[in-house]
Amino acid sequence: MLEFINEFFTDSLFIPHGHCYLWKPGLVWLNILSDSLIALAYYSIPISLMYFVHKRKDLPFKGIMLLFGAFIVSCGTTHLMEIWTLWHPTYWLSGSLKAITALISVYTASVLVPIIPQALALPSPTQLEASNAELKAALQNLENTQSQLIQTEKLSSMGQLVSGIAYEINNPINFIYGNIHFAKEYVENLLVLLALYKEHYPHPPSTIQAYIQEVDINFLQEDLEKILSSIKIGAGRIRELILSLRKFSRLDEAEIKKVDIHQSIDSTLLLLQNRLKKQERYPEIEIVKEYGNLPKISCYPKQLNQVFMNILTNAVDALEESLVNQENIKESSSIGLTKPKIYIHTEILNNEQVRVRIANNGYGMVEEVRQKVFDPFFTTKPITSGTGLGLSISRQIIDKHGGQIECISSPLKGTEFIIRLPIQITFCKINILQTLP
Ligand SMILES: Nc1ncnc2c1ncn2[C@@H]1O[C@H](COP(=O)(O)OP(=O)(O)OP(=O)(O)O)[C@@H](O)[C@H]1O
Ligand SMILES: [Mg+2]
Known part of the structure; x- marks a missing residue:
């Protein structure tokens, strides 16, 4: 060994x-x-x-x-x-x-x-890649559904709130508006009676005389009429606003309806009026309307109102932002945004479609932003003020009405949204639409 x-x-x-x-x-x-x-x-x-x-x-x-x-x-x-x-x-x-x-x-x-x-x-890398793509598509689908749900939730709670408030205010304001006419008439009668007393009893006792002087009866007569007229105008305004709120929310109109688009735009504008008028930091935003002669179109009014609301709100946001930027960089002459404007143009196209163009003369967008405006959750606004869902939902609504929406914008040239909608929705589209929020 x-x-x-x-x-x-x-x-x-x-x-x-x-x-x-x-x-x-x-x-x-x-x-x-x-x-x-x-x-x-x-x-x-x-x-x-x-x-x-x-x-x-x-x-x-x-x-x-x-x-x-x-x-x-x-x-x-x-x-x-x-x-x-x-x-x-x-x-x-x-x-x-x-x-x-x-x-x-x-x-x-x-x-x-x-x-x-x-x-x-x-599984081979090709199979894994395919499953990955499937998963990505499913995730995208899920995100879209989630965004729809959020917007639906937002819409329905806003709609409920709006219609609830509108309903609650509607009765008392109708009561005020309906009775103001009689109140005015009665006051006029009393004033006539007072005048008659004055004519037939030119020397009233001293207590009455003193009271007439104390309340300054001449001023009171003059002012009372003015006050009653103001109340009438104010009550009329509130009534109009309530009517617009109801038209806007149209919760009772979950069905397809023939709608006057101009009425939809106008009621949306009325709701936005507070943001359009002159503010401490911004001048008034002028609305330039060029309404064509349009027939009523068949649509879901509530959803179409939401589209106009999203686009017009974005336009106001963009103009305000442009004004602030302009103020900051002191180059007002570069785009001459001395008069912020929103242009609304409507027309009929070959008897089958209507075209609505909503433009504003703000700063506009750079190309990277323009390409993403319809993406869900894309926003350039602070997290507290923008969810980035407005335009993606608007596009879904327009798509499902069988229409198209596009955005034209470039820096310093402003922004324009162009919507085309069929006058008559075809039957199959109605079916798809019924699945919408
Ligand atoms: N008229 C416009 N001018 C300039 N930028 C615009 C205009 N409209 C939209 N945008 C840009 O597109 C983005 C997406 O708009 P979108 O309405 O989808 O979301 P948002 O306004 O940011 O949030 P919200 O969900 O509250 O509407 C905005 O953040 C803004 O950057
Ligand atoms: Mg928006």
């Missing part, structure tokens, strides 16, 4: 491998270099494999990877041994190393065979 071990490591029994090459330097170097490079490459591969296994914790078949590593290391070592035996003929040692390599290789090969079907069952 001792003899065998001695023989195993001794290098005096055999002729070094270099003799076979007749110690020709070229041949020796060729073998040394080739074996060294092969060994170097064989050692580096397991390092990369180990690094890969270490980084990819989720990697399947880790064991086989490690076996590959061991197999390659042992192959590399046999090549180093080839260099060693050029001078040191320890062929028993070299043969044993080969035997170990053979064992590892055979074991690796036998383990690999049953793994192949399992490996084939793993």
Whole structure:
């Protein structure tokens, strides 16, 4: 045994491998270099494999990877041994190393065979890419539905609030408006009676005389008439506003209706009036209307009102922002926004469609913004004032009415939204529309 071990490591029994090459330097170097490079490459591969296994914790078949590593290391070592035996003929040692390599290789090969079907069952990168795309589409769908739900919720709570308030105020204001006429008539009668008293009793007792002076009866007569007229105008205004609110919310009109678009735009403008008039920081926003001769169109009025509201609110926001920017950079002459304006133009196109153009003379948008305005959740406004849903929902509403909406805008040139709507919605579109919020 001792003899065998001695023989195993001794290098005096055999002729070094270099003799076979007749110690020709070229041949020796060729073998040394080739074996060294092969060994170097064989050692580096397991390092990369180990690094890969270490980084990819989720990697399947880790064991086989490690076996590959061991197999390659042992192959590399046999090549180093080839260099060693050029001078040191320890062929028993070299043969044993080969035997170990053979064992590892055979074991690796036998383990690999049953793994192949399992490996084939793993999804390929193309399949993963396809599932990824499917998931992305599903996510996009989910986001759209979510945005619709948010807007529906917003719309329905706003609609309920508006119609609730409108309903509550409607009765008392009608009562005031209806009776103001009689109140005015009665007051006039009393004033006539007072005049008659004055004529027939020119010298009333001193108490009455004193009271007439105290209340300044002449001023009172004059002012009372003015006050009654103001009350009538004010009550009329509130009545108009309530009417607009009801027209705007039109909660009772969840069905398709023939609608006068101009009436929809006007009632929306009336609701926005507070933002259009002169403010402390902004001049009045002028509305330039160029209404064509339009027939009524069939649509869901509540939803169409929402579209006009979104576009007009955006126009007012844009004008206010432009005015603030202009003030900040003091270059009023550059776009001459001394008079902020919103232009509303309507016309009929080939007896089948109506076209509504709503433009404003604000700063406009850069191209990157213009391309995204209809994307859900895209907003350039502070988080508290914009959700970025207004235009995406508007486009959905217009699409589902069978119409189109587009945005034309460029910096310093203002912004225009162009809406085309069919005068008559076709039956299949009505069905789709019924699924809308
Ligand atoms: N008339 C306009 N002029 C300039 N920019 C506009 C105009 N209309 C829309 N935009 C831009 O398009 C973006 C998206 O508009 P959108 O109405 O969808 O959302 P928002 O107004 O930001 O928020 P909200 O959901 O409250 O309406 C706005 O943030 C704004 O940057
Ligand atoms: Mg908006």
